Amino acid sequence: MADRLAGKVAVITGAGSGIGRAVAERFAEEGAVVAAWDVNEPAAAKTAKTLVERGAMATSFAVDVSSSASVRAAAAGVLEQFGTVDVLVNNAGIFDYYTTLRDTTEEAWDRVLDVNLKGMFLVTQALLDALIEGGGVVVNTSSISGMIAGGGGVAYTSSKHGVVGFTRQLALEYGKQGVRANAVLPGAVETEMTKPLLAQKDLPILETVRSVPAGRHAQPDEIADTVLFLASDEARFVYGTSFVVDGGWTIV
Template sequence: MDGRLAGKSAVITGAGSGIGRATALRFAAEGALLVLGDVRPERTAGTVAEIRALGGDAVAFDGDVSDDAYVRALIGTAVERHERIDILHNNAAFSIPGRVGDITDEDWRTQQRVVLDSVFYGIRAALPHMTAQGGGSIVTTASGAGVGGEYRLGAYAAHKAAVINLTQTVAMEYAADGVRCNAVTPGPTATEPMLRWLEDVPGGPEEFGRTAMLGRMSTPEEVAAVVAWLASDDAALVSGTVVQANYRITARRPT
């Protein structure tokens, strides 16, 4: 498995399904050495099995990304196995739909811990290793909801907006250390959580997809291709950037 990421040590969170799984498979095809995390061990095991069947190198280290101790151990596993960490893909997230006035304190904090705190924990844990080894690439899955808001996703959108700001700050602070930090804002993507959320949206996936720049929903594999590019040396001059991947061009209240 030779490619742009050959021999690179990479960590991916939320790797059991959707964009995380697709990215893990893409990274493996590009030659990366993978440590994969998810809160659902059975799903991560499936991703690892697929990669190994294709001749790739991957292990699972599962846990809850809202737990700083777990995230540190996840990063530590990659460093222990490969003596470095070259790539961190912060992908794990979830949302609890509801209009702002109906969001409970618990729902707000739960989403903050998974969507925002986990990204901070991952970046903070990876930075000492990346700076000591002379560089690295951090790529976070953000969201178009974090740029323009999203109906019934107020908490999720607010935390994703913070992720974007954190990405830009890290890029600025650690450029001199050779660390690049970027984010991807996928438009409507056909993942399980998105398709489940769209069950309550008039017109469903087809109508919602029309609001994206390309007039259709993206596939997880298409987003993974963007992540792989940002993680690779092909994007060596790119940092502090939020890549709009089939970005949603309109944000509206469903009628």
Template sequence: MRLKDRVAIVTGGAKGIGRASALELAREGAKVVVGDIDRAEGERTAFEIVEKGGTARFIHADTSDYESVEGLVKETIRSFGRLDIMFNNAGIGNPPVSVLDMPPEEYHRTVAVNQHGVFYGIKAAGNAMKEKGGVIINTASVYGFFADRRHFPYHASKGAVVMMTKAAALELARYNIRVVAVAPGLVDTEIVAPWKQRPDLWRTVEKAQMRGRVAKPEEVAKAVAFLASDDASFVNGSVLFVDDGAASFKR
């Protein structure tokens, strides 16, 4: 087990990529704290880890609020004595609307979770890791590298995560803290669930990947576990695409 006895926080760990990653990190031996605003699903994730013989607990956390994220980190350390891995994964999509018609409150809501939440996680976890080092992993997106119509706030927030990862890596290297990111392509989660109700749209979405299918959350989780492990000990300031080549070819 590559992560035996290490302590990890996964924000947005109740569902989707976060849930799959929490389960995978636990399978690799980590003690996992599931942070989420969804108490019922978050507790279900933690319970499943414990049921499979792992160690986990749920802590309610709102990543759009710094005090909540800082509290998540502090409570984790109170429970397990340390923090080795911080996966800043919590994220939301935005309703598909032109930038000209985008309500300001919708823009701010998306950025508050996707961008500010990552900053809060980097700051809180970074301060907790200064003495012993650690790994901070952020969820970016292929949408942080190329644009599509009607997703302006999502693009803005995920593009910011890319540069936040690089800038934080540069600053925190002196403390032996690695900062990296995953950039998934289309993943079969709740964010894209409405698209599956339209077969024509879903076929188009599938074709956006080189091999014509959408990723499973577990496939992203495998990449997260690699980045968290010593197998990635010389990977820093990098963004790992988990997109089946979606960002590599012109449609």
């Protein structure tokens, strides 16, 4: 299949690397106009440049999703440039590297929750009217840590559980107004953020990561394929779900 997102305007946060970049590439392949958002401005610009070189229409914005002013400015820029937003992928996130409750500082807790959960709230709220007007789709990146413990530390796990709740409430509140919201819950994915972690030998949780039924970690494009499905009309009757893509981690 091709052109599943033809002519759709898609905002993707965290698009400068990892899953976000892979989603931007898949969306562009399927005909979407991509607005790549990332706190790392050169990385966002690189993603957009790559897509344009491949014949897609794309632009980039430097956005700190934890800052309401930064989010509002980027949202206004996208709407001024394209007039609407059809798909929003809330993917920006940070990890706490399995830090326990005892060792988590207040500053670290605030930072993880601000990016992973508050950022999702700010971005979705800023683009909500456009999404309602166009019958838009929201796909939120949670994690298997949104349904079990052990996939991260206390701050990360709490934030990703929050993403699942946020997604369900969003679907409930705005589904009848035409907004379809779902969450994708990846397991271990090899990205720039996780490569140093996955290379460790002595972290107990990694035994579980290495023993998933799939026998390996996911690559970002494998998560992107699921995000594409949820964003497309193929998932037109899917609302408020938590779509697990973990290689079988959660059945071990």
